Amino acid sequence: MLEPSWIFALxxxxxxxxxxxxxxxxxKPVLLIKKExxxxxxxxKCKHMxxxxSA
Structure with missing residues (x-):
């Protein structure tokens, strides 16, 4: 069975x-943001550090 291409978050x-x-x-922790x-x-997770x- 194929995995869905999206997951409902809110x-x-x-x-x-x-x-x-x-x-x-x-x-998995996911950060959502709305811009424009x-x-x-x-x-x-920061790729560098x-x-x-999230704070």
């Missing part, structure tokens, strides 16, 4: 503009 209206929100998806109406999902991006 309703778009729950995410405020320029206010990152940390969610757990498939047991577009929603982006990032790993919550290995620390969390």
């Amino acid at each position: 309703n778009a209206d729950e995410l405020k503009e320029n206010a990152p929100k940390l969610v757990e998806l498939n047991d 109406g577009q929603i982006y999902a990032l790993s919550n 290995g620390c969390p991006l």
Whole structure:
């Protein structure tokens, strides 16, 4: 069976503009942010330091 190409995280209206929100998806921390109406999902781990991006 194929994996779904997307996973529901939250309703778009729950995410405020320029206010990152940390969610757990498939047991992984994911940082969501809305910029100019577009929603982006990032790993919550800094690639350089290995620390969390959320504070």
